[in-house]
Every structure is written in C-alpha cells, then in structure tokens.
Amino acid sequence: MIKNQNIIDTIFNFMSVKGIGPVQTNRLLLALDDYSPLNLQNLAFNLLNGKQKEEFDIIKNQPIEIKSKFDVEFILLQEENYPEDLKKFLSTSAPPVLSVIGNKELLSHKKVAFSGSRNVSEKGIKITDDSVIELINQNIVIVSGYAKGVDFTAHYTALKNGGSTIIVLPEGINHFSIKKEFKDVWDWDRVLVISEFKPIEKWMASRAMNRNKTIIALSDVIMVVEAGETGGSLDAGHKTLEMNKALFVPQYMNIPESALGNNTLLNKGAVALKMNKETMKPNLNKIIELLKIDNKYSLF
Numbered sequence: 001m002i003k004n005q006n007i008i009d010t011i012f013n014f015m016s017v018k019g020i021g022p023v024q025t026n027r028l029l030l031a032l033d034d035y036s037p038l039n040l041q042n043l044a045f046n047l048l049n050g051k052q053k054e055e056f057d058i059i060k061n062q063p064i065e066i067k068s069k070f071d072v073e074f075i076l077l078q079e080e081n082y083p084e085d086l087k088k089f090l091s092t093s094a095p096p097v098l099s100v101i102g103n104k105e106l107l108s109h110k111k112v113a114f115s116g117s118r119n120v121s122e123k124g125i126k127i128t129d130d131s132v133i134e135l136i137n138q139n140i141v142i143v144s145g146y147a148k149g150v151d152f153t154a155h156y157t158a159l160k161n162g163g164s165t166i167i168v169l170p171e172g173i174n175h176f177s178i179k180k181e182f183k184d185v186w187d188w189d190r191v192l193v194i195s196e197f198k199p200i201e202k203w204m205a206s207r208a209m210n211r212n213k214t215i216i217a218l219s220d221v222i223m224v225v226e227a228g229e230t231g232g233s234l235d236a237g238h239k240t241l242e243m244n245k246a247l248f249v250p251q252y253m254n255i256p257e258s259a260l261g262n263n264t265l266l267n268k269g270a271v272a273l274k275m276n277k278e279t280m281k282p283n284l285n286k287i288i289e290l291l292k293i294d295n296k297y298s299l300f
Contacts, residue, residue, distance in 0.1 A: 005063070006037040008074050011097055012198050013059045014044045017052050025096040029077045066199055067174040070101045083107050089217035089243050095196030099173035102192040106141050106164050110291045113143040113215050115236040116150025116225035121256035124226040127273075128153045130281040131223065136163025138288055143219045145170060145211065150225045150233075152181070159185040166192045168215045170208035172201040194218075212236045221246045221287050223273065227261030237265040246290050248273045250282070 015025050024047055031043055041060055045053055066072050075082050075098040086094040112135050116124060132142055132154055142158040142165040144151040158165040159182065169176060173195040178186055196214055197207060212232060216222055222240045224247065227233040240247040249265045251272040266272055276283040 007035060007040060009064045010037055010040050010060060012064045013062055014056060016059060017056050019052060022094065022096055023092045026077055026092050029096055064199055068176060072173055073100050075100060083218055086217050090213060095214060099195045099199060100192060102188050104192060106166055106192045109141040111141045111143050111219045113219035113222045114150055114154035114225060115233045117228055117233060117258040118147050118149040119258050120149040120226050121258050123256060124150065125153050127250050127282055128225050129157050131284060132157040133161055134284050136161055140291060141166060143215055156182065156185060159187065159190060164190040166194060168211055169195040170211040171203040172197045172199040174199045175202065208232060209235060213239055216240050216243055216245055220291055223248045224265060225250060226259035227265060228258060229260045234261040237270060241269055248287060
C-alpha cells in the first residue's frame with residue numbers, strides 16, 4: 001500500500017465530520033483500491049449526506065498536526081500489521097486508524113491486559129506486581145492504560161523487570177509524554193504506545209471508556225485487579241464478559257473499598273484469581289494455560 005500523510009489527513013478529517021464514526025470510516029477504507037487522496041475524497045463524498053458533504057469540503061485538505069517529539073506511525077484497518085483481534089472482537093467498529101510510537105512487533109505477541117482502580121490498595125499493587133513478573137517471565141506482553149494505580153504499576157513492573165508493555169491512550173497521540181517515574185526503566189524496544197483518536201483530541205471520559213474496548217479486544221486475557229462499585233474498571237470487566245473474553249478478578253477475603261466491584265464481576269462470570277498457598281502469590285496457572293492455546297480466526 002502507498003500511504004502518505006495526505007491520506008492520513010483525509011481519513012482523520014472524514015472521521016471529524018458530525019455523525020461519522022468508525023463504521024462509516026471502515027466502509028470507506030475497505031472500498032479503497034487506489035490510495036490517492038483524490039480517490040479517497042471522492043469515495044468519502046459518496047458516503048455523506050448534504051450537510052456532511054459541505055462540512056467535509058471545508059476540512060478535507062486540512063493537515064493533521066503531529067506535535068509529538070517521537071516518531072509517530074499510522075496503521076490503517078486494511079494493512080497487514082493491523083491487529084486481527086481488533087477486527088475479530090470489534091468488527092466494523094474497530095478503530096479505522098491507529099497512531100503508534102515504538103515497537104509494533106509487540107502486537108503479534110500474546111498479551112494480558114490489566115485494569116483497576118487509580119486508588120488501588122497495597123494488596124492490589126502486590127497482586128499486580130507478582131502477576132506481571134510471572135507473566136513477563138513467560139514472554140507475555142502487558143497491556144494497560146496510562147493512569148496512576150494499576151495501570152502505572154503494570155507498566156512499570158514490566159519494564160523494570162525486562163518485560164514489554166503496550167500503552168493504550170484515552171486521547172490523541174500528541175498528548176503522550178514519558179512520565180518522569182518511567183525515565184529509569186524506559187526502553188523503546190520494549191514499549192508500544194497506541195492511540196485510536198485524532199492526534200489533537202484531548203482526554204474525555206467517553207474516550208477513556210471507548211479506549212477500554214480496544215484494550216480488551218487487543219488482549220488475549222484481561223485481569224481486573226480492583227473494580228469500584230462504578231467506574232471504568234467495572235465497565236471494562238462487563239465489556240470483557242460481553243466480548244466473551246477470559247476475565248480474571250482477584251477474590252479478596254477482606255475487600256478494600258477500591259475493589260467493591262470485584263464480587264459483582266465474579267458473580268457475572270469472571271474467573272476468581274486466588275492465592276497460591278505455597279508461594280503466597282496469585283495462582284496464574286489457568287491464565288498461562290489459556291495463553292498457550294493457539295487460536296486462529298478470520299478477520300471479520
């Protein structure tokens with residue numbers, strides 16, 4: 001595929017039109033056989049109504065400003081290195097274009113996602129630490145958001161101990177920077193940063209929730225360490241079950257306030273993550289067994 005910045009600009013501008021979302025944008029991309037900006041714009045107009053055509057005509061040639069100091073690349077839906085899991089589990093709602101920084105090869109590895117409270121308990125931090133260390137020793141890539149709490153712990157523990165990690169942003173790639181706490185462990189060979197949003201778009205709660213679907217679809221197994229009674233981690237757990245993905249949730253004897261939603265997910269069908277009485281660490285045997293299964297699936 002011949003891909004240039006004008007193509008990327010046109011796709012993001014098309015997605016910016018009121019009423020246009022991933023489904024319409026994916027229809028546009030899948031119809032392409034000539035990757036020229038003019039052909040792309042002509043096809044785009046055919047998918048728009050009158051008011052949308054007027055809006056698109058104004059913005060269609062506007063350049064998308066990339067302000068990142070890092071080397072940003074783009075992966076389109078129909079490219080070979082686009083993650084197949086996103087197509088399988090999100091279908092036509094898969095992100096049409098991914099902005100990425102770092103090692104794209106990590107997308108082809110087995111992956112476990114971590115989600116949990118920003119105000120995670122000390123017990124939750126230890127569960128995350130112990131789980132990540134065992135998983136990276138099995139060459140599993142860790143996936144999470146970029147918030148404090150469980151997200152931070154998962155990424156930091158992976159990198160500190162020689163593992164690899166994928167950060168999925170709830171905002172545009174322009175807003176990414178390496179947090180100072182990561183400076184001593186950061187290695188771009190072992191990190192991939194992903195955004196599904198227009199590079200300039202800022203954090204919004206709705207984008208964070210939508211991003212959770214991408215984290216779940218991208219990963220082979222999901223672990224919700226601590227879910228509140230409401231909020232993003234509980235929502236991530238529900239979305240995991242809706243996608244029929246493997247969901248593991250720690251079963252606490254004394255439930256901290258930050259994990260009051262754990263039992264809700266366990267009652268809905270999540271697998272209880274229990275302590276190994278000999279090692280006093282989480283028993284990940286079931287997770288590791290699942291990750292050894294080589295699933296084959298079609299793109300749609």
